Amino acid sequence: MPDPSNLPKDLAPIATRLSTMLPGDWRALRPLVDRAKCVKCAVCWLFCPVQCIAEKPRWFAADMSVCKGCGVCAQECPQNAIAMVEEDAA
Amino acid sequence: MNQLTPNSSLMPNSSQMIVCDGNEAAARAVVLARPDVVSVFPITPQSSLVESLSQFVADGVLGAELINAEGEHSVLSALQGACLAGARTYTATSGPGLAFMFEPYVRTPGLRLPMVVSLVTRDMLSPQCVWGGQQDAMSVRECGWIQIYCEDVQEVLDTVVMAFKLAEHKDVLLPVNVCHDGNYLSYGVSRVEMPAAGLVDEFLGEAAVNWHIALDPARPMAVDPLTGGTGPGGAASFVGYRKSQVRAMANALRVFSDIHAEWGERFGRHWAPLVEEYRLDDADIAIVTIGSMTGAGKDAVDAARDRGEKVGLIKVKMYRPFPREAMVAALSKVKAAAIVDRSVSFAWECGPLHQDVMTALFASPARIPLVGCIGGLAGADITGEHFARVIAATFQAAGGDIPSSPVWLNEHD
């Protein structure tokens, strides 16, 4: 395998560091899962554009550091188990 | 011309005399350089070059991956991809094909992709024209490609091979255009010596990959992410890459000189890498030439010498980067010079080479008079008679009668 170490680093732009930006602070609304209604059908996971829904033992929940608050999960949930609530609400 | 049937004799153990035109010579040089990927699209006057390459691949003489793309834009794009996957690559184009290639063309130097592309030079449209002239190559002289111009068929063959070594040198890592004049060199047939394949292998060595920037799952990276802007460090980052590119261009002067010296040692043919001085040491005036006109220019110098006129010639081989020190050193030997361009600079009412020589001369203590001559547009011939007029005008300029606008050599032909 060719070795880049003998080449200057300023030849051309490359990026090797992964971006650490998280869009959780974009949210105006956030998904609130009614754990009693969740049947773990995975529809929210399937359609979440940022793929931030993780499986918990009894329900599915969004990663709030990543969730942009688009509301697709709430719209698609067949059980109506997800409500979009104001980010600043308790 | 006579398409010599490719066979095993193409890869001999010793050098071999063959007779071919410049397009075939370039194609045979490519065989010697053993590229991984060659992509082609035909255009006059380049077509027989890519026909030869295709035949060499069909005959198994050239073991490259051949991509018959649907146009020059994709030709160069496919080669960019191949380069980023570590391939040694080659193509050739001309005139409108080069114009169509422009978008990926301007990007190639910034990606630092060491490819070799022959430009079989042709005048640019319009007037509609299919004949030789250097307007196409000159139109891309500020894009960051190295540009080299050849004088004869042998120089085409030798230079295409050398260009791979130049492009891949770690102090350069830039794309190279080897230019040979449409018509006179594309179709002009002459006797050339084919270097031995084994010796070329030793000369070139393994293809050097620009492994700094590469697309390989074994070493994931984003290639050419957005760079610059006014965000933190953006400007500094962009400037850093541009400076590196400019430095690499400057390095090419030294590296190409070294490569020529090595070529001369290994193969016995000594070409001037930057500018060639011909009968210049005791000359009163010089003519500056570029490309296939040079041979007739040298004959015209000899004829002038026979008449007792002290005339010399300066041939430009490497045009980008411009060898300004070598040019100034050569010009410092004479009292006046004529620059014979085969294209025009629309902005300066002169030829582009003339413009470069003027700029170089600014750094010289001796600001000698320059005569701008433009000839050979659209396949027009630059003959001994034309050069005799150039020489006469240059002697007049040495005496103080300097024309303020170009001498159009074929104006009445």
Next chain:
Amino acid sequence: MSNEIRLHGRGGQGTVLAAGILAQALAEEGKWAIAIPTFGFERRGAPVSAFLRVDDRPIRSLTNIYHPDVIVCIDQTLGRAVNIFAGMAPGATLVLASRKSPAELDLPPTARRLGLVDAVSIAMELFKRPITNSVMLGALARTTGMVSLESLARAMEGSHFRDAGLAQNLEAIRRGYDETEVLDLKESCHAYA
């Protein structure tokens, strides 16, 4: 020795190819040659020409030829379309494909040597088509002595002809050589032209 040759023909007859083979044959004999076709569209039937310069030392000038010492015309009807003698150097040699006698040809008065061959008849016998370039290479060799039949044959073998095509073309060169009538032109020869 320096010779400047101009070849005339029509697109499809192999004029440019003939110039290339001639350059190859001359190189086989240790000479230096360059061949340059005129730059146009080589349409089948349209007039085509090619230049060849030969010398005992390397040739530098990559230019057209304006005052040829030797003019070769491989098509017997071409004289109607173009002036094949334009710019001819005084004392030049002509190599022409024709069924006519020298007296019937309108030759320039300063030409000094003529090679004449019924190339079309030979080509029709050999190829069933009026492809006369190989015949005329034989005629050139016979008329000028500037190149040997053996060198032409070797050059032909190195070209793209193969097998039957190669044999036919080698035969065409030989017959062109054998059947060319060579005349020294005297002033009187032109008196009734």
Next chain:
Amino acid sequence: GKGALEHLSAAARLHQAHAAREDMFVPGLSACQGCNSELLIRHTMRRIGRDSIVAAPPGCIPGMGTVGYNGQTGTKVPIFHPLLTNTAAMLGGIKRQYERKGRDVTVVALAGDGGAVDVGFQSLSGAAERGERVLFICVDNEGYMNTGMQASGSTTFGSWTSTTPVGEVGRGKSTDGKYLPQLMMGHGCAYVATASTAFLDDYHAKLDKALEASRAGFAYLHVHAPCPTGWRFPAAMTTEVCRRQVESNFVTLWEFTPAGGLRFTRGVEHPRPVTDYVRMIGKYKHLSPADLERIQASVDRRVETLQGFQRRSAAE
């Protein structure tokens, strides 16, 4: 939404198959809320995995930070910006060199419609004709949504865009969009399919087939990707808009192979009226009843054309 009910089992099955796979993008991409393209590329690259190279020509996909900027990237596999014009050719060059080296690498384009339908078309067409062994995915949001909602060749009749605006005289785009999947079928690609992110089980099945086909020839996937920002509908409605496109036959789901011809992967027999879809979208809100009739007529005509292909395929 009740529409998702029919896919309940599919969601669970896809979750089981793919959730444990690595997301090949960083968690934070700056796509708009509800972005369909982000959803699509995450699913796609989860499936394709690490042994791949991604081309993302100018558009929303690099715009959301996949390629990155100033030294940072959003992607864990090699990724690059081709030009808008040359994606397929460049991928072809990469693939040829890896084949030459004997390495099995999947090369995939995540392109928008501009890089496929418009200036990218020549390169795409040439690469398809040559049978380059690449997977080209066109994420079609019917215009240049990354740079301010300008019209593209894919923009549909009547659409408001910033270059086909609505005014005293102008009534949005005056001509139909170019239907690229049918053109790609005409190239005889190894595999061509249309897809919608509302039908991800269908998409995943097609992605698997396309990957397999790309080992032998050119594979082309055309994914219809409604854009909440540019088309003017609420972000939460993205999947429902996708679903309604398909249910109204505005978008049809089919696949093509040279051997099998065209086959619908979802029936087109009992569509909803196209107005059920059009009424959801802000870019169409100015349309007259006559405009809506024209859209319905062109939807019906396209379905008939595709049905004709299917009938011929079935007969052969």
